[in-house]
Amino acid sequence: MILDRLNSGAAGLSRSPSTNDFSRRSFLQAGAAAGGGLMVSLCLPFANRGEAAEGDSFAPNAFIRVGGDGQIVLTMPYVEMGQGTYTSIPMLIAEELGVDLSRIRLEHAPPNERLYGNPLFGGIQATGNSNAVRASWEPLRQAGATARTMLVAAAARRWSVEPASCRAQSGEVLHEPTGRRATFGELAADAARMPVPERVVLKRPEDFKLIGTSAKRLDAPSKVNGTAVYGIDVRPPGVKIATLVQSPVFGGRVKSVNDAAARSVRGVRQIVRLDDAVAVVADHMGAAKKGLAALAIEWDDGPHAKVNTQAIVAELEQATLNAGAVAQNIGDTNKAMASAVTKVEAIYQVPFLAHATMEPMNCTVHVRRDGCEVWVGNQVIPRAQATAAKITGLPLDKVIVHNHLIGGGFGRRLEIDGVTRAVEIAKHVDGPVKVVWTREEDIQHDMYRPYWLDRISAGLDANGMPVAWDHRFAGSSVIARWAPPFFNNGLDPDTTEGAIDLVYALPNIHVEYVQVEPPGIPTAFWRSVGPSHNVFVTESFIDELAAAAKQDPVAYRRALLDKSPRAKAVLELAAEKAGWGQPLPQGFGRGVSLQFVFATYMAQITEVEVSRDGAIRVHRVVCAVDCGIPVNPDTIQAQIQSAIMFGITAALYGEITLKDGRVEQSNFHDYQILRMNQAPAVDVHIVPSRESPGGMGEAGTSAVVPAVTNAIFAATGKRLRKLPVDATALKRPG
Amino acid sequence: MAITIKVNGIDRTVDVDGDTPLLWVLRDVLGMTGTKFGCGMALCGACTVHVDGAATRSCVTPIDSIGKSEITTIEAIGGTAVGTRIQKAWLEQEVVQCGYCQSGQIMSASALLASNPHPTDADIDDAMSGNICRCGTYVRIREAIKHAAQSN
Numbered sequence: 059m060i061l062d063r064l065n066s067g068a069a070g071l072s073r074s075p076s077t078n079d080f081s082r083r084s085f086l087q088a089g090a091a092a093g094g095g096l097m098v099s100l101c102l103p104f105a106n107r108g109e110a111a112e113g114d115s116f117a118p119n120a121f122i123r124v125g126g127d128g129q130i131v132l133t134m135p136y137v138e139m140g141q142g143t144y145t146s147i148p149m150l151i152a153e154e155l156g157v158d159l160s161r162i163r164l165e166h167a168p169p170n171e172r173l174y175g176n177p178l179f180g181g182i183q184a185t186g187n188s189n190a191v192r193a194s195w196e197p198l199r200q201a202g203a204t205a206r207t208m209l210v211a212a213a214a215r216r217w218s219v220e221p222a223s224c225r226a227q228s229g230e231v232l233h234e235p236t237g238r239r240a241t242f243g244e245l246a247a248d249a250a251r252m253p254v255p256e257r258v259v260l261k262r263p264e265d266f267k268l269i270g271t272s273a274k275r276l277d278a279p280s281k282v283n284g285t286a287v288y289g290i291d292v293r294p295p296g297v298k299i300a301t302l303v304q305s306p307v308f309g310g311r312v313k314s315v316n317d318a319a320a321r322s323v324r325g326v327r328q329i330v331r332l333d334d335a336v337a338v339v340a341d342h343m344g345a346a347k348k349g350l351a352a353l354a355i356e357w358d359d360g361p362h363a364k365v366n367t368q369a370i371v372a373e374l375e376q377a378t379l380n381a382g383a384v385a386q387n388i389g390d391t392n393k394a395m396a397s398a399v400t401k402v403e404a405i406y407q408v409p410f411l412a413h414a415t416m417e418p419m420n421c422t423v424h425v426r427r428d429g430c431e432v433w434v435g436n437q438v439i440p441r442a443q444a445t446a447a448k449i450t451g452l453p454l455d456k457v458i459v460h461n462h463l464i465g466g467g468f469g470r471r472l473e474i475d476g477v478t479r480a481v482e483i484a485k486h487v488d489g490p491v492k493v494v495w496t497r498e499e500d501i502q503h504d505m506y507r508p509y510w511l512d513r514i515s516a517g518l519d520a521n522g523m524p525v526a527w528d529h530r531f532a533g534s535s536v537i538a539r540w541a542p543p544f545f546n547n548g549l550d551p552d553t554t555e556g557a558i559d560l561v562y563a564l565p566n567i568h569v570e571y572v573q574v575e576p577p578g579i580p581t582a583f584w585r586s587v588g589p590s591h592n593v594f595v596t597e598s599f600i601d602e603l604a605a606a607a608k609q610d611p612v613a614y615r616r617a618l619l620d621k622s623p624r625a626k627a628v629l630e631l632a633a634e635k636a637g638w639g640q641p642l643p644q645g646f647g648r649g650v651s652l653q654f655v656f657a658t659y660m661a662q663i664t665e666v667e668v669s670r671d672g673a674i675r676v677h678r679v680v681c682a683v684d685c686g687i688p689v690n691p692d693t694i695q696a697q698i699q700s701a702i703m704f705g706i707t708a709a710l711y712g713e714i715t716l717k718d719g720r721v722e723q724s725n726f727h728d729y730q731i732l733r734m735n736q737a738p739a740v741d742v743h744i745v746p747s748r749e750s751p752g753g754m755g756e757a758g759t760s761a762v763v764p765a766v767t768n769a770i771f772a773a774t775g776k777r778l779r780k781l782p783v784d785a786t787a788l789k790r791p792g
Numbered sequence: 793m794a795i796t797i798k799v800n801g802i803d804r805t806v807d808v809d810g811d812t813p814l815l816w817v818l819r820d821v822l823g824m825t826g827t828k829f830g831c832g833m834a835l836c837g838a839c840t841v842h843v844d845g846a847a848t849r850s851c852v853t854p855i856d857s858i859g860k861s862e863i864t865t866i867e868a869i870g871g872t873a874v875g876t877r878i879q880k881a882w883l884e885q886e887v888v889q890c891g892y893c894q895s896g897q898i899m900s901a902s903a904l905l906a907s908n909p910h911p912t913d914a915d916i917d918d919a920m921s922g923n924i925c926r927c928g929t930y931v932r933i934r935e936a937i938k939h940a941a942q943s944n
Contacts, residue, residue, distance in 0.1 A: 140890030140891065142889070272886075275886060275888065277891070278882075278887075278888050281888040281891030282879045282883060282888065282894060283866065283879060284824075284827070284865065285867075286891055287825070291819075291825035293823055293825070299820055324808070324809050325809070342817070342820035343815075343820055343829070344808065344809070344812035344815075344817070345809070348809075414926060415890075415892075416836070416838060416892040416893045416926045417830075417890070417892045418830070463890075464890060465890050465891070465892030466892060466926050467890075468926075497832055497833070692886055696886065699929070700889055700927045702928065703925075703927075703928020703930065704927075704928055707928075725831055725832075725835055726831050726835035726836050731836075731924045732928065733922075734917055734920040734921045734923070734930045735920075736921075737928070737930035737931065737934075739931065
């Protein structure tokens with residue numbers, strides 16, 4: 059999802075943060091750090107629009123602190139959940155400061171949206187949307203360069219020499235003509251008294267020493283020896299362990315509880331009954347789970363007791379017969395369609411999906427009369443703090459949130475339902491309590507990637523090329539709930555990403571979205587969100603058009619890319635590296651996809667084998683990516699490898715279904731995840747670029763799904779328009 | 793009841809029901825949180841430890857089934873030659889992402905290499921397919937196991 063374009067709505071803030079023409083003084087501040095040393099703070103226009111309107115008193119958005127001991131501390135507004143942000147973000151600072159990455163220490167930013175609001179996330183202090191590097195690219199390098207300039211100025215004044223005759227390297231300032239040198243630590247206090255430079259010069263890309271190199275992940279060592287502390291690992295003194303069961307039907311209530319047997323379980327300390335959940339508090343999770351199994355609960359299922367998937371799909375299908383909000387309209391699609399030589403139409407659909415992060419939902423809370431402490435790994439810390447304050451009735455500043463490493467986010471931890479639950483329970487418990495969800499609760503009470511259903515049609519000319527493209531789809535808008543100000547006129551930028559602004563030259567295109575919220579079922583962001591659906595539909599459909607035109611899928615796409623040179627380049631690179639067009643064994647097929655989402659161009663080509671029994675094996679995925687300047691190439695490779703496995707899991711297995719208001723899946727036996735023996739080889743080719751960086755965490759997921767189904771079509775001639783793929787439909791006789 | 797188990801070479805006595813899964817004894821009673829909870833049904837491998845050197849899912853291993861067997865966890869695997877090689881290969885290949893499943897992956901991989909110093913791809917599939925990685929680090933896990941095997 060991209061919220062970037064929404065920034066333009068704020069008066070005076072129409073320039074994208076990626077442009078390089080801000081007045082430095084308007085958003086960089088510097089001065090003495092508490093306890094001495096130099097502190098450089100910066101703020102981004104969007105996160106501070108209130109102040110922008112009032113004049114030049116900007117509050118800072120992030121902090122670099124250079125201590126008297128030379129230690130450089132970066133207050134990190136982003137949380138680490140595997141995407142490598144703890145490495146790539148400090149690289150930006152270290153590059154301009156001229157220090158080794160190892161010299162930078164990270165501190166989690168406290169919850170404070172005024173200071174740490176994400177400019178590419180509508181000013182919300184959140185980690186997601188594949189945008190940390192994009193949001194930080196200019197401002198963090200500016201901050202590093204400003205600190206460097208002031209340190210050099212302090213040294214120059216001390217030595218009574220011209221600043222231009224000094225340079226910063228490896229944590230010190232050096233005056234080459236005389237050989238004098240001083241460490242950053244020695245200079246920090248003086249540097250803090252230097253005027254903030256009005257303009258600083260950023261390094262030219264050809265001078266980068268760190269950016270563009272594969273820096274080692276700073277969080278890796280603790281993750282191979284068991285010492286990394288995730289939210290689920292915290293152990294405040296005296297902590298009890300709780301687990302819970304929530305109403306199996308969304309919106310249901312507890313009618314009665316017989317907890318006699320649970321109370322008699324050894325180690326069980328307390329049963330907490332909430333309106334719609336029951337928790338067992340114990341000495342350890344073993345006892346808590348045993349206690350939970352011993353509870354006899356009668357539920358009032360409430361209004362959603364009869365909800366089932368078929369009814370939801372029927373409603374979506376009906377909704378696509380009515381007009382929706384127009385997301386994009388170019389040319390005159392109706393007219394072009396009427397005069398087309400050939401018309402192709404299809405209905406596509408994608409299911410609800412759970413996140414199934416490896417670290418199950420959990421949150422530890424200690425509610426006291428005068429304050430509340432929360433320990434959690436979460437992508438939206440200010441919201442975690444706010445919900446704890448609301449439930450406890452405490453003022454915001456009495457709620458302390460300790461953020462921790464995240465054992466898989468994928469959008470699940472952009473939600474605070476788990477924090478809310480834990481605080482509700484902790485209010486009844488004397489002392490700290492760690493609430494750990496069983497995997498069954500985690501899957502059956504997730505907040506799901508929405509079900510979407512699409513009606514799409516195209517008109518082709520005599521050469522088989524598209525002259526009209528008409529696409530209407532229905533489903534939930536996550537943004538409408540999560541960030542209501544960004545849902546306007548029936549549209550939001552996430553739900554439509556990948557359905558509009560296609561890379562192809564389409565003279566007449568019309569795209570509509572119909573918001574339909576499923577009854578009682580909570581929906582949420584899920585790795586690549588809108589594109590996870592839209593790219594599957596559009597890239598499958600363009601493949602259908604190529605087939606209708608009896609043309610090669612790569613050649614067909616390429617012919618539509620004259621105005622998208624970066625898209626064309628990744629397509630051609632992927633085709634070349636994958637050996638597109640070369641013969642394959644019987645039962646194999648190659649499939650291609652091409653997209654521009656999260657500000658990154660990507661093409662993927664898969665090699666898929668379909669056995670006679672319909673079993674599908676993805677053997678190889680070749681990916682060409684142009685994500686602008688590659689900050690940490692190895693992380694880019696890793697994120698694409700990761701996103702591909704995530705997407706194949708969704709294409710082949712992912713599906714949450716409902717019956718009688720209940721989620722039917724419960725654990726990894728019926729909500730399958732791709733495993734080692736099913737994982738393809740992945741080749742990633744990064745296109746060299748000097749454009750500003752694009753997003754990297756999610757793009758690979760949306761791209762691989764249609765590349766797999768297009769390969770299945772190539773192998774079998776069967777077009778699969780509904781996910782996950784139905785292997786039984788692919789069985790061949792004999 | 794008081795039960796004594798040997799964890800990483802040290803006798804530890806805990807007072808829990810005999811059917812309590814080893815996972816919770818390690819994490820919640822002994823405070824050894826390197827071993828992770830993922831599914832509770834031996835479906836994901838996040839809780840893998842060694843029992844007498846064999847990769848074992850601690851979430852379904854009752855503590856009273858252990859007897860005098862020796863338990864090794866991620867906290868001590870670096871003390872073995874194979875474990876050291878695996879950890880080093882994991883860092884060199886930059887395997888981890890979120891890292892949550894990696895304790896279990898490393899325990900499965902080190903058990904594999906200890907019994908089979910030069911595993912084939914098929915051997916790796918057999919030994920590692922019980923360990924889910926939601927970040928999908930499989931490509932690098934495979935490479936890291938091969939590197940660790942070669943460094944023997």
